[in-house]
Amino acid sequence: MVKKRQEGPKGGQAVPEIREVAFAALAGRLAGVEVLTLAELRERADACLLATPHRPGFHHLLLLDVGRLVHSVDFREHVLAPGDLLWSRPGQVQHFGDLAGAEGRLVLFESGFLDPATAAAARVEDWYGPAVRRPQGAAARGVAAAMRQLHEEFGALGGLPLEIHVEVLRHLLAVLVLRAAHPDGQAGDDDGACRASETYLRFRDAVERDFTRSRRVADYARTLGYAPRTLSRATEAGAGVGAKEFIDRRVLLEAKRLLAHGDQSAARIADRLGFADATNFSKFFQRRAGTTPIAFRAAVRSGAGAAA
Template sequence: MVKNRHDGDRGIPEISFAAPAGAPAGVEVLSLADLRRRVPRERLAVPQRPDFHHLITLGAGMLRHPVDFTAHTLEPGSWLWIRPGQVHQWDDLTRAEGTLILFRQDFLDPATAAWARLDDPHAPVLRRPLADEAEALRLAAGHLASEFHALGHLPLEIHTAALRHLLAVLVLRLAHLTSPAGRPSAEPDATYLRFRDAVEKNFARTRRVEDYAEALGYSSRTLSRATLASVGLGAKEVIDRRVVLEAKRLLAHSDQTAARIADRLGFSSATHFSKFFHQHTGQSPIAFRGTVRGHAPG
């Protein structure tokens, strides 16, 4: 199912996709019961940073699943979508029955990847579809699971193509759920998307809105209007939140010093980084590391 590796530079445990023997490369469908049988509980409990997508849905029970320091609670009919690069860990699986779908982003064609916003690192993690959408998603997941487990009934190339199409239906439906108000989800503003992608690439190099505005050909005011309209935050807050998230990931899941993390994130000194982190979280970096690891800082 997955293959562990460790990125020595980042110090965060990495999980790479490994297809089951004989199965098409790039996708796997299994039950949570299968996951419990195949992977020891203590290994599941370790924080993981996969380079592939996870889709989790429940048929019965409840599952608490932390993703990037936010604990999400799944109930029957809800879906959790974990994207490449996000840090997550499995909680107690004994109270949940459901389906886990794993897939590499390049398993789907580029058009589907774009329409389903697969590269959006800020897309909602937890999704609770309306009743009719929940049924459509249940059927789509069921068809995908049936085809995945029908290996050998069709030539491998045809089987793979069928899986690709069935997975496309599922992710497109998930990405375009109706909002709670009964309206289709609004398309993100193009200016915001350009800014978001630029921040994702450059947050460790600059935290100045002016630098992004100049690079993208907008005014700082235009960027702030776009981010306020799309996510309810100013442009500077979008940048700072991305830096804080990466700092938390590195503090929680690596043993790098605060000085090393400060350097990785583009701060001039560990003192400057500590002041920034405390301003945004209310904790020093060392105190946060102690809290998230369940012990007092030494």
């Protein structure tokens, strides 16, 4: 993959953008899914690509077996230990730390490879889902067994007719993502939890749609027909933060992505995110991120990254 370059705003030296990475199956392999070990990843992948921020257009589901691995997802650094499961989704900016000494299995898959019912049940499009899960006990054994079976079947190409092999992989991947989505084995059957979840999901979707137009909880409450306090309680239950914090985090994430991906000025980004001017945007960013927009952009492009 070639690093993108773009002219600076005044025709100066071109600045590298974060690379977009599309799913590319190996020759003779299936489109839509791939299973490999971290040892195979080290041998085959571009080490520079892995170590610098990039933006895959597909899911990564990684189960660490041995060692320690640092992995950044959307500018937040996660430290993985054996048994930890990392799930990053299409469009999220990520990069690996040092892979030496880390062993495990990695599944790469496109969203459309799963059947719609499984995708919905596992919430594979939930960009707000936790990047790291730490299943314990029977749940951990179930995840490990599902990953192992999927890996074995992926390597058994030729043992079944191709269309049957694909369906087996699809079903095994479904087992894995469903277990990954529910690592504690809880389905959330409590009525109050279900109501809170529905309220949170409606709010989350509304924020995703409208965060560039409003950062006020009252506006979302009025649109959705809830009291602001109800939204905050539901968001606390669903995401662990209040409604206002949730909105601000989404705005901050988009600001980081825009800063990392291109050379738009602070004024242009402020306009895209609904701020009155660049000064207000810069104050918001510095208060939330602890650094200026320009300093953040420089840090990301130097490979240093930034924690959310």
